[in-house]
Amino acid sequence: MKTKRLTVMALLTAAAMILSYVESLLPSVAVPGVKLGLANIAVIFALYRLGWREALAISAVRVFLVSMLFGSMSALLYSLSGAVLSLLLMGLLRRTDRFSAVGVSVAGGVAHNLGQVLMAMLLLGSRRLIYYYPILVLSGVAGGVVTGLTAAMLVTRIPPFEK
Amino acid sequence: MPICGGRRNTRFPPHVGFKEAPLEKRGKNRKKRADLLLIGALVLLAGALFLWQLASRSDGAVVAVYVDGERTASYPLDADTTVTLYTPDGGSYNVLVISDGAADVTDAGCPDKLCVHMGAIRRDGEAIICLPNRTVIQIEGGETSGVDVG
Incomplete structure (x- = not known):
């Protein structure tokens, strides 16, 4: 049982990494941080099927590996702070059982961007960066809706990993 | 047993299998x-x-350049000029153009060129950020509204 669980986690991590890569191929928009957050699909799936600890582990490992492969140390710090903040909030909201996967994912997207902006403000020492937050809230909402709908569909359609 | 609230069983009794209680x-x-x-x-x-x-925010007066959070240069917004800002290690650069009271990055040595696509800035508080070069170019109010500088 434990082995199977670990294997599923590894598979989801791989899926999240591939989604990150696919997203990096898409043309980027004018403002840094505006992304769909496709990797979040795998993370939300894990959150609903396995639990928040597993989802956090998958998200952190994915951020770490993707930064090592395609990014830089500073990219790692931005992504990691965003990913951790986002996951803690999503785990919490899922527990309250008030929102569907879409609401959880939207909150996660906005929290992800907030974590990144806060880390960038810290690293670059510029409080002005908060001026980008409104546009990041909107992009977080849009990305959250897309990933939330996709993840919800997967959660209902992929049969449970019984046994 | 209430499903939400309280600690969920993370030990997975055999009959539940893998699936967490929905x-x-x-x-x-x-x-x-x-x-x-x-x-x-x-x-x-x-x-x-x-x-x-x-x-x-109001119209700014000064274009300030920060690298790694350190203010490295500043230029008045009303004097048209073009400068190439090199990163401390010399490996990359941003071309800053000031014209008609606006600042714009027109070329850069960073891989993603997000800073180039961000467009021109002119109002107090607006900024162009180049994360790969760890450079922030921002408009500041100058002496008149010099509160909250960076």
Whole structure:
């Protein structure tokens, strides 16, 4: 049982990494941080099927590996702070059982961007960066809706990993 | 046993298998309404933040350049000029053009060129950020409204 669980986690991590890569191929928009957050699909799936600890582990490992492969140390710090903040909030909201996967994912997207902006403000020492937050809230909402709908569909359609 | 609230069983009794107990107590429609409320609230928040920013800033006077959080240069906005800003290690650069009271990055040595695509800035508080070069170019109010500088 434990082995199977670990294997599923590894598979989801791989899926999240591939989604990150696919997203990096898409043309980027004018403002840094505006992304769909496709990797979040795998993370939300894990959150609903396995639990928040597993989802956090998958998200952190994915951020770490993707930064090592395609990014830089500073990219790692931005992504990691965003990913951790986002996951803690999503785990919490899922527990309250008030929102569907879409609401959880939207909150996660906005929290992800907030974590990144806060880390960038810290690293670059510029409080002005908060001026980008409104546009990041909107992009977080849009990305959250897309990933939330996709993840919800997967959660209902992929049969449970019984046994 | 209530499903939500309290600690869930993380030991996975055999009959549950792998699947975590689903939290589907609340009706779908109720959740959907909560989702929409959340989305609406966030969009409103973004709009309010944006309006507040628009209202609270004035035309700037100085273009300041920060690298790694250190202020390395500043230029007056009313004097047209073109400068190439090299990173401390000399490996990359940003071309800063100041014309007609606006600052713009027209070329850069960073891989993603996001800073080039960000467009021109002219109002106090606006900034062009190049994360790969760890450079922030921002408009500051100069002496007249020199509060909250960086």
